[in-house]
Amino acid sequence: MTDLLAVEGLGVEFDGGRGRGLFGRRLAGVRAVDAVSFSVNPGELIALVGESGSGKTTAIQAAARLLQPTAGTVRFQGTDLHGTSKKEMRALRRQIQLIYQDPYESLDPRYRVERIIEEPLRVHGVGSSRADRRELVLQALREVGLSPPESFLDRMPHELSGGQRQRVSIAAALVLKPALLIADEPVSMLDVSVRAGILDLLDGLRRKGLGIVMVTHDLSTAAHYADRIAVMYLGRIVETGPSRAIMTDPQHPYTQALLAAVPKMQRRTGTRALLQGESPDASAMPTGCRFHPRCPIAVDECRVVDPEIGPTGTTPGHQAACLLRRRTPTD
Amino acid sequence: MTTPLLEIKDLTVDFRGRDESLKKIVRGVSLTLNPGERMGLVGESGCGKSTLQLAAMGLLPPNAEVSGSVLIDGVDILAGGEASMRAHRGTDLAMVFQGAMNAFNPTRTVGSQIVEAMVVHGGTSKRAAQDRTRDLLGLVGIPPDRAERYPHQFSGGMRQRVALAMALANHPRVLLADEPTTALDVIMQAQILELLEKLTKEFGLALLLVTHDLPIVVETCDWAAVMYSGRIVERGPIDEIHQQPTHPYTRLLFATVPGPDVDQRVASLPGVPPDASEEPPGCSFAPRCDRTIDICHNTRPQPGPIGPRHIAECHVAVPTRTRPAVREGDSDD
Amino acid sequence: MNRARYLGRRVGAALLTVWVAVTFNFLLLRLMPGNPTNRLARVPNGSEAVRKELVKQFGLDRPLWEQYWAYLRELLHGNFGISFTDQQPVSEHLLLALRNTLPMVALGTVVAIVLGVATGLLAAWWRGHPIEKLITFVSMFFYSLPTQWLGLMLVLIVSVGWGLLPSSGLHDPGLLAAKEIGLPVSDGAMLRDRLVHMLLPSATLALVLFGEYTLLVRSSLLETFGEDYVLTARAKGLRPRTTLLRHALGNAMLPVVTLVALSFGFIAGGSVLIETVFSWPGIGLLTYEAIQARDYPMIQGTFLVITFSVIFFNLLADLLYARLDPRISS
Numbered sequence A: 001m002t003d004l005l006a007v008e009g010l011g012v013e014f015d016g017g018r019g020r021g022l023f024g025r026r027l028a029g030v031r032a033v034d035a036v037s038f039s040v041n042p043g044e045l046i047a048l049v050g051e052s053g054s055g056k057t058t059a060i061q062a063a064a065r066l067l068q069p070t071a072g073t074v075r076f077q078g079t080d081l082h083g084t085s086k087k088e089m090r091a092l093r094r095q096i097q098l099i100y101q102d103p104y105e106s107l108d109p110r111y112r113v114e115r116i117i118e119e120p121l122r123v124h125g126v127g128s129s130r131a132d133r134r135e136l137v138l139q140a141l142r143e144v145g146l147s148p149p150e151s152f153l154d155r156m157p158h159e160l161s162g163g164q165r166q167r168v169s170i171a172a173a174l175v176l177k178p179a180l181l182i183a184d185e186p187v188s189m190l191d192v193s194v195r196a197g198i199l200d201l202l203d204g205l206r207r208k209g210l211g212i213v214m215v216t217h218d219l220s221t222a223a224h225y226a227d228r229i230a231v232m233y234l235g236r237i238v239e240t241g242p243s244r245a246i247m248t249d250p251q252h253p254y255t256q257a258l259l260a261a262v263p264k265m266q267r268r269t270g271t272r273a274l275l276q277g278e279s280p281d282a283s284a285m286p287t288g289c290r291f292h293p294r295c296p297i298a299v300d301e302c303r304v305v306d307p308e309i310g311p312t313g314t315t316p317g318h319q320a321a322c323l324l325r326r327r328t329p330t331d
Numbered sequence B: 001m002t003t004p005l006l007e008i009k010d011l012t013v014d015f016r017g018r019d020e021s022l023k024k025i026v027r028g029v030s031l032t033l034n035p036g037e038r039m040g041l042v043g044e045s046g047c048g049k050s051t052l053q054l055a056a057m058g059l060l061p062p063n064a065e066v067s068g069s070v071l072i073d074g075v076d077i078l079a080g081g082e083a084s085m086r087a088h089r090g091t092d093l094a095m096v097f098q099g100a101m102n103a104f105n106p107t108r109t110v111g112s113q114i115v116e117a118m119v120v121h122g123g124t125s126k127r128a129a130q131d132r133t134r135d136l137l138g139l140v141g142i143p144p145d146r147a148e149r150y151p152h153q154f155s156g157g158m159r160q161r162v163a164l165a166m167a168l169a170n171h172p173r174v175l176l177a178d179e180p181t182t183a184l185d186v187i188m189q190a191q192i193l194e195l196l197e198k199l200t201k202e203f204g205l206a207l208l209l210v211t212h213d214l215p216i217v218v219e220t221c222d223w224a225a226v227m228y229s230g231r232i233v234e235r236g237p238i239d240e241i242h243q244q245p246t247h248p249y250t251r252l253l254f255a256t257v258p259g260p261d262v263d264q265r266v267a268s269l270p271g272v273p274p275d276a277s278e279e280p281p282g283c284s285f286a287p288r289c290d291r292t293i294d295i296c297h298n299t300r301p302q303p304g305p306i307g308p309r310h311i312a313e314c315h316v317a318v319p320t321r322t323r324p325a326v327r328e329g330d331s332d333d
Numbered sequence C: 001m002n003r004a005r006y007l008g009r010r011v012g013a014a015l016l017t018v019w020v021a022v023t024f025n026f027l028l029l030r031l032m033p034g035n036p037t038n039r040l041a042r043v044p045n046g047s048e049a050v051r052k053e054l055v056k057q058f059g060l061d062r063p064l065w066e067q068y069w070a071y072l073r074e075l076l077h078g079n080f081g082i083s084f085t086d087q088q089p090v091s092e093h094l095l096l097a098l099r100n101t102l103p104m105v106a107l108g109t110v111v112a113i114v115l116g117v118a119t120g121l122l123a124a125w126w127r128g129h130p131i132e133k134l135i136t137f138v139s140m141f142f143y144s145l146p147t148q149w150l151g152l153m154l155v156l157i158v159s160v161g162w163g164l165l166p167s168s169g170l171h172d173p174g175l176l177a178a179k180e181i182g183l184p185v186s187d188g189a190m191l192r193d194r195l196v197h198m199l200l201p202s203a204t205l206a207l208v209l210f211g212e213y214t215l216l217v218r219s220s221l222l223e224t225f226g227e228d229y230v231l232t233a234r235a236k237g238l239r240p241r242t243t244l245l246r247h248a249l250g251n252a253m254l255p256v257v258t259l260v261a262l263s264f265g266f267i268a269g270g271s272v273l274i275e276t277v278f279s280w281p282g283i284g285l286l287t288y289e290a291i292q293a294r295d296y297p298m299i300q301g302t303f304l305v306i307t308f309s310v311i312f313f314n315l316l317a318d319l320l321y322a323r324l325d326p327r328i329s330s
Helices: A021-027 A056-063 A086-093 A113-123 A130-143 A162-174 A192-207 A219-225 A243-248 A253-261 B049-057 B081-088 B110-119 B126-139 B144-148 B156-167 B186-203 B214-220 B238-243 B248-255 B294-298 C003-031 C036-042 C048-058 C064-076 C090-125 C130-144 C147-161 C173-180 C187-225 C228-235 C240-267 C272-277 C283-292 C296-324
Strands: A005-014 A030-040 A045-049 A071-076 A096-099 A180-184 A211-216 A228-233 A236-242 B006-016 B022-033 B038-042 B064-072 B093-096 B174-178 B206-211 B223-228 B231-237 B304-307 B310-312
Touching: A005 A056, A030 A045, A030 A056, A030 A071, A030 A211, A030 A236, A045 A056, A045 A192, A045 A219, A056 A180, A056 A211, A096 A162, A113 A130, A113 A162, A130 A162, A162 A192, A180 A192, A192 A211, A192 A219, A192 B248, A211 A219, A219 A228, A219 A243, A228 A243, A228 A253, A236 A243, A236 A253, A253 B186, B006 B049, B022 B049, B022 B064, B022 B223, B022 B231, B038 B049, B038 B186, B038 B214, B049 B064, B049 B093, B049 B174, B049 B206, B093 B156, B093 C228, B110 B126, B110 B144, B110 B156, B126 B144, B126 B156, B156 B186, B156 C228, B174 B186, B186 B206, B186 B214, B206 B214, B214 B238, B223 B238, B223 B248, B231 B238, B231 B248, B231 B304, C003 C064, C003 C296, C090 C130, C090 C187, C090 C240, C090 C283, C090 C296, C130 C187, C147 C187, C147 C272, C173 C187, C187 C240, C187 C272, C228 C240, C240 C296, C272 C283, C283 C296
Parallel strands: A045 A211, A045 A228, A096 A180, A180 A211, B038 B206, B038 B223, B093 B174, B174 B206
Antiparallel strands: A005 A030, A005 A071, A228 A236, B006 B022, B006 B064, B223 B231, B231 B310, B304 B310
């Protein structure tokens, strides 16, 4: 069976400099994403987790062909996305939809909800008549739990709460009946109290067969909703595997540090065991393992050898890019 | 009964609109805080938690109408007007904001801005202030020679540390922090929280931490106050609030936090928070509440005791017959 | 990027722009059909022999690149060519016009900037108060007036009505005549006379220009007031006035610097409208007349003067920016 989306060895390098004016230098020769591979099947939710600057957003932008990668391939239903013509890509765009972090900026404040959701239909020439399209819009509104759907058609974005706005942007993505949904931090701008509602909605869509890639900085949210998690650090996936394995048996020292830093619902005794410093700029990439300068268990070899990702832990599919956490073959 | 370090009494904030209409934001909030104590103030956006802090600092815009009192060691600092308020800012009450990124004037070195915080209150020479700036930076874990750098030369986490150093410049006694870690990554967030804990312990600083993140409160605070629609609907020791949340709103808030068990469902709150201006006759949470009784819809609940220092505003959690006749003084033992 | 590299890049970019403008200026006339001697057809006795002699004299028979070098060489020596209208060097016309234009327009611009920044500051300080509304209204009012109309109205009221200030020209004709026939006229009297004549045109310019500054300074300040560092400054215990002067004003002035540079850059261009209304023999009037007469060398001359001036002041603004905003040069 071919994966819905298969990303292989993806690399994105910003050559910066020219055309970026005064601030170009910062990006000069920066490898934002390096050898990133992951795949999504229909009905599966994959979470890319990482801190700011980890390259998670760049990775999905390259995966959706919003950016030109410098290495690797992206296959959607078996078709090489970066090898297709613009015309073919236009048809494929219908199948791959994106939703963004900030529902206050992703909706045009001058348009009514109906127009916002209808627009993708017009762009792709779906629906033969106005009535046709309205039916599709109502269906999408119903699907994202805005009811009664008719009452939302004439509303303006500023009349909606944050959660409702994000539902509208999801409706605008769903109205084209895509096979893959890419969600970039879909709840981080929303109130805690409504986050679960949006995530439950995505979960429901996944159960109906949609493939979802979700980018988030919140490991605990990812763990509750994703089938698999990929933890990114400085442009690379350092650990990946089933959510439960990542949460209960994290192998890479960075994942362990991330989990340790997440505030727990319990009173703490003593001080936090903390990773010191912060992740360096991607333009100052450390040699060897990119995590070694902050790693509590690094050995000399880590300074020289850049570890490949490989099997770790006890769960099938659990992989880490750490020299010290390789699974040793038992047989 | 000893006088608490910080006592906010019946604080109410209204904003007067251009058309002279009143927008009610904070409705009669009271709380107390002692040296070295940390209190987390939680609630959904728009519940008035940030406004409450700004009101205590006297930093609201001119169209805000504030009533009630903010007492430091029993002295009302709001009573003397802007000029006297100014003397308390930075010295008694200091504040760090959510926008760690923008807490500094981008065109001046961070050192000069910390020095300014000291010199403005008089009694300190520029030289002495510069020396203390270096000490302060060291205290928050920034190499002291970075004082000569400009704000954009620091990362977000570093800048929040420097902002903390600046807030501490005049040995304040109460620190108000408005979502100080929201813009930061988790590891940075943990470092800042660790630092806040250290500072409260070392200097007996009282901390009023506004956050939307309940686990942070459970992990770092001694007290929790839950705000809903301009009111504190429940407050008490964090262990009690966490283990036996009494108010249905508190309970639901805790249920929205993803727990360690990945199979456990995460709840979301139905509906949207009301506008505090609308003030229904009954409980403002009643429309979203899952255990209302008749009285909830027509009578506003008054604060009632749950435990010795634990109170809630809820008809169901605190039945009327157990209510004491007098409202004042029920929060202290 | 360090400061020296930033400065180097800015200066380099400015020089490059100057070169492009100069080259464009050179090519413009060569690319047009015919050559300057074509006009001789209309001159009596303008025989083919005369034309050929002229082509040779002007070097028009030489290769283009040779002409280009000659052009650059002459330009470096301040030779802008000969005016078609009166066969006098363009540079002399330009110098004379600049001498008239610069003081008048500079005075107007400076007054406009000072007035605009002051009113903008007041408007921002008194936001929501009737004072703000009054300032905004007045500045918008003058900003929206047609320049020449305002000039004429000022002439009507101040000169014709009240008889306070002269209505046009550089000098009092009587004074000039007196000097002409050898009567003793002191330099001080001449200077005073020039200043008196300058007041109305400068005032007109200041009035139509200042509103733009008022609005920009006001909105820029209001934006800065909303910044966290302004709130932080007040949380430290700073007075509102100190906060404004130390933290808000500096940052709010950053966009204003650009507008100031732009205004200064255009000073050398004079003001066609004002110079026409007040018969002020400045660069604006010169440009206007050159265009009317299709005096190409003159048009090119004024074009180059304005270009140099705009580029120069933009460079100055860039350098100033780097001083004011540490984020730019690091």
